[in-house]
Amino acid sequence: MNLDLRLDTKGDFYSQRFQPTEREDTLVLNMGPQHPSTHGVLRILLEIDGEYILRAEPVLGYIHRMHEKMAEVMSYPQYLPNPGRTDYLHALAWNWAHVAAVERLMNIEVPERAEYIRVITCELNRISSHLLWWGAILLDLGAFTPIMYAFDDRERIQDIMQRNTGSRLTYCYYRFGGVAADIDDKFIEDTRTECARLKDRAKMFKDLVTDNFILRKRMEEIGEIPIDTCRRYGATGPVLRGSGQPYDVRRAEPYSIYDRFDFKIPAYDTCDSMGRYLVRMDEIQESIKIIEQALDTLPEGDYILPKAPKRPKPPAGDVYFAVEGARGKIGIHLVSDGGKSPYRLKLRAPGFSNLSLFSEVAQGTLIADAVAILASLDLVIPEIDR
Amino acid sequence: MIEAIPTQFIIIFVGLLAIMAFVGLNAVVLVYLERKVAGFIHRRPGPYEVGPPCFPHGILQPLADGLKLVGKQIFTPRGADSFLFWLAPMISIAPAIVCFIAIPFGPYLQVINTNVGLILILAFTGINVLALCLAGWASQNKYGLIGAARDISQGVAYEIPLLLVVLSVVFMTGTFNLFDIADGQGAWPWQWYIVYQPLAFILFFICALAETNRNPFDLPEAESELTAGFHTEYSGMAFACFFLAEYAYMVVAACIIAILFLGGFQGPVAPGIWWFLAKVYVLLLIMIWIRWTFPRVRFDQLLNICWKWLIPLAVLNLLITLAVIAL
Numbered sequence: 140m141n142l143d144l145r146l147d148t149k150g151d152f153y154s155q156r157f158q159p160t161e162r163e164d165t166l167v168l169n170m171g172p173q174h175p176s177t178h179g180v181l182r183i184l185l186e187i188d189g190e191y192i193l194r195a196e197p198v199l200g201y202i203h204r205m206h207e208k209m210a211e212v213m214s215y216p217q218y219l220p221n222p223g224r225t226d227y228l229h230a231l232a233w234n235w236a237h238v239a240a241v242e243r244l245m246n247i248e249v250p251e252r253a254e255y256i257r258v259i260t261c262e263l264n265r266i267s268s269h270l271l272w273w274g275a276i277l278l279d280l281g282a283f284t285p286i287m288y289a290f291d292d293r294e295r296i297q298d299i300m301q302r303n304t305g306s307r308l309t310y311c312y313y314r315f316g317g318v319a320a321d322i323d324d325k326f327i328e329d330t331r332t333e334c335a336r337l338k339d340r341a342k343m344f345k346d347l348v349t350d351n352f353i354l355r356k357r358m359e360e361i362g363e364i365p366i367d368t369c370r371r372y373g374a375t376g377p378v379l380r381g382s383g384q385p386y387d388v389r390r391a392e393p394y395s396i397y398d399r400f401d402f403k404i405p406a407y408d409t410c411d412s413m414g415r416y417l418v419r420m421d422e423i424q425e426s427i428k429i430i431e432q433a434l435d436t437l438p439e440g441d442y443i444l445p446k447a448p449k450r451p452k453p454p455a456g457d458v459y460f461a462v463e464g465a466r467g468k469i470g471i472h473l474v475s476d477g478g479k480s481p482y483r484l485k486l487r488a489p490g491f492s493n494l495s496l497f498s499e500v501a502q503g504t505l506i507a508d509a510v511a512i513l514a515s516l517d518l519v520i521p522e523i524d525r
Numbered sequence: 526m527i528e529a530i531p532t533q534f535i536i537i538f539v540g541l542l543a544i545m546a547f548v549g550l551n552a553v554v555l556v557y558l559e560r561k562v563a564g565f566i567h568r569r570p571g572p573y574e575v576g577p578p579c580f581p582h583g584i585l586q587p588l589a590d591g592l593k594l595v596g597k598q599i600f601t602p603r604g605a606d607s608f609l610f611w612l613a614p615m616i617s618i619a620p621a622i623v624c625f626i627a628i629p630f631g632p633y634l635q636v637i638n639t640n641v642g643l644i645l646i647l648a649f650t651g652i653n654v655l656a657l658c659l660a661g662w663a664s665q666n667k668y669g670l671i672g673a674a675r676d677i678s679q680g681v682a683y684e685i686p687l688l689l690v691v692l693s694v695v696f697m698t699g700t701f702n703l704f705d706i707a708d709g710q711g712a713w714p715w716q717w718y719i720v721y722q723p724l725a726f727i728l729f730f731i732c733a734l735a736e737t738n739r740n741p742f743d744l745p746e747a748e749s750e751l752t753a754g755f756h757t758e759y760s761g762m763a764f765a766c767f768f769l770a771e772y773a774y775m776v777v778a779a780c781i782i783a784i785l786f787l788g789g790f791q792g793p794v795a796p797g798i799w800w801f802l803a804k805v806y807v808l809l810l811i812m813i814w815i816r817w818t819f820p821r822v823r824f825d826q827l828l829n830i831c832w833k834w835l836i837p838l839a840v841l842n843l844l845i846t847l848a849v850i851a852l
Contacts, residue, residue: 166667166670168667168668169667174752175748175752176749176750190671190675190824277820279749280820280821281741281743281747281749281819281820281821282818282820282821283563283817284566284818287567287568287569288567288568291568351819351820353741353819353820353821353822354820356822356823356826357820357821357822357823357826505823505824505825506671506751507747507750507821507823508823510749
C-alpha cells in the first residue's frame with residue numbers, strides 16, 4: 140500500500156507543483172473538479188492537517204469556453220446569446236451588460252417601456268438566481284429539503300419568463316435598443332401573483348431555515364472576510380455587502396432607470412457567512428419591491444426602438460458598462476474599431492474576484508466550513524472561466 | 526444424529542435465518558418509506574412509476590433499487606488492500622444481524638432470552654465502527670480515510686453517553702435482560718419508563734442517531750464534504766451491505782428504545798409483536814423525518830455536543846436515578 144499520501148506523484152501539472160508547507164504530517168486533498176459541493180467544475184487543491192486546511196488553491200480553466208475570443212470573431216447580434224452562457228443563473232444581467240455597452244457606444248436611446256421591461260425581467264432573474272443559491276448552500280450544509288422548496292418558486296418564475304423570453308435558463312431577451320418581445324397582461328398578472336407568493340414564502344423560509352439552530356451555528360462567525368480583504372481582491376456583490384460595505388452598482392452608478400425606484404441596499408457588518416446569507420435573503424425582498432414599483436409605473440410605448448440597428452456597427456472607440464448581477468459587478472469593456480465585430484471584448488466576472496479571496500479565507504478552517512464558505516460566495520464556474 | 530445437535534443451536538440457526546429475512550424485508554420497507562417520506566417532506570410524489578400499472582405508488586422501487594445494486598460491477602480500486610476492502614462490508618452487516626437474537630419481539634418471540642441481552646447488543650453494535658474504519662482505510666482514498674477517522678471519533682465518543690443512559694435504566698430495573706425490562710413495564714403509556722426517565726430517552730435518541738450515522742450526525746459519509754466518506758469506493762453489493770447495515774442498525778436502535786423506554790411489546794390491548802413493530806416504526810419515521818429536516822452539524826460541534834452536554838447530562842441522570850433508588 141502506498142502510505143505516502145502527501146505527495147501525489149501521479150497527479151497532474153497542478154498537484155505535482157502544489158507546494159505544501161514544510162510539515163511532514165499533512166495530506167494533500169484534491170477537491171474537484173468532480174465534487175458534489177464545488178458547484179460545477181471548480182477544482183481546489185487543499186493541504187489539510189487532520190480536517191484543518193493549511194493551504195487552499197483554486198485551479199481554474201475546466202470550463203474555459205473562450206467567450207472573449209468568440210466575441211472578436213462574431214458579429215454583434217451573433218454574440219447576443221453568449222454572455223448569458225457565462226453566468227447561466229443570472230443570464231439577463233450579462234445580456235444587459237452586453238447590449239448596454241453597445242448601446243452606449245452607439246448612443247442608442249432605449250424606449251422607456253423597454254427599460255422597465257428590462258428591470259422587471261432582470262430582477263425576476265436575480266430572484267431565481269438567489270433562490271437557487273439558497274437551495275445549494277443548504278445542500279452543502281447537509282439539508283436536502285430546502286432546495287426543493289426553492290425550486291418550487293424558481294419554476295414559477297421560469298414559467299413566467301418562458302412565456303416572454305422563450306427560454307428558461309440561458310435567456311437571450313434583450314436586443315440592441317430594447318427587448319425581443321413585449322410583455323402582456325398575463326405576464327404582469329403572473330408576476331404580481333408570484334411576488335405576493337414570495338413575500339409569504341419568505342416568512343416560512345425564515346422560520347424553517349434561517350432561524351434553525353444548527354444552521355446558525357454553521358454560519359455565524361464562520362468565514363469572516365474583513366472589508367480590507369474584499370477591497371484587495373475586488374470582491375463585489377453580496378460578498379462585499381456581507382462585509383458591511385453597501386456598494387451596489389444600481390445605486391453607486393445608476394444605469395437604466397434604477398434611480399427611479401425606492402429600494403434598500405442590504406448590508407451586514409458581521410462579515411461572516413451568515414452576513415452574506417442574510418444579504419441575499421434581503422435582496423430577494425428588495426427585488427420584489429423594485430418589480431412591484433416597476434409594474435405600477437409601467438409606461439406604454441415601444442418595447443424596442445423602431446429604428447434599432449439589426450446589425451450594429453459601433454463607431455471606433457471603447458466603452459465600459461457595468462451592471463449589478465446576482466453575484467456582483469458585471470462589467471463589459473468593449474473596444475470597437477468600427478467593424479461589424481468588436482476588436483476586443485473584456486468580460487469582468489464578479490465570481491472570479493470573489494473566488495480569489497477564498498484561498499486566504501479558507502486558511503485554518505475545517506473542510507466542512509470551507510465548503511460552507513465556498514457556497515456562501517455563490518460561485519458560478521462558467522462565469523469564472525469564461 | 527438429530528439428537529446430537531443441541532436444541533439451542535437449532536433455535537439460534539432458525540432464528541438467525543428468520544432475522545436475516547426480517548432485516549432484508551425491513552430494508553425494503555425502509556428504503557421505500559425513506560423515499561416516500563422524503564418525497565412528502567419535499568412536496569413531491571417520490572418514486573411513482575416503477576413496474577406495470579398494477580403496482581401503484583412505485584411500490585416496486587426498492588426491488589428495482591436492489592436489482593440495480595446486484596447488477597453493478599464489483600470493483601476494487603487500484604492500490605486498495607483487497608482483503609480488508611472486501612472484509613469491511615461483511616464485518617459491517619454480520620453483527621447487525623446478530624444483534625437481533627436478543628431482542629424480544631413479542632411475549633413468546635425471542636431467539637434467545639439471555640441475561641446479558643443488552644450488553645450483547647451494545648457489544649455487537651460497537652463492531653460497526655471497526656467495519657467503517659477498515660472500509661475507509663483499505664479503499665486507499667483520502668476521502669474514505671477522513672470518513673473513517675470521523676467515524677472512529679464519533680463512534681467512540683457517543684458510546685459513552687449511550688452506556689451511561691442504558692445504565693440508568695438498568696439500575697432501575699436491576700437486569701440486563703431485555704425481556705424482563707419490557708415485561709416489567711405496564712400496558713399503558715404512563716407505566717412506561719419514558720415517564721420515569723424522560724431525559725434518558727432524549728439522550729438515548731440523540732446518541733442513537735449519532736451511532737447509526739444518521740443526519741444531522743451523518744459525518745462519516747457527509748456527501749457535500751467527503752463525496753461519500755468511507756464508502757466512496759464501494760459499488761454494487763458491497764455498498765448495499767453498508768446500506769443494509771445502516772438500516773439494520775437503525776432498526777436495532779429503534780428496537781432498544783422501544784424496549785427500554787416505550788414498553789416493548791406491551792400495549793393496552795393484546796400485547797404482542799404488532800405493538801412492538803408499531804413503536805419501532807414510529808421511531809424510525811421520526812429518524813427519517815429528522816434526516817430530511819435538519820442541516821448537518823460540524824465535526825467539532827458534534828464532539829462538543831457529546832463531551833460538553835450529553836455525557837454530563839447522562840451522568841447527572843444516572844446520579845439522580847441512583848439517588849431515587851437509594852431512597
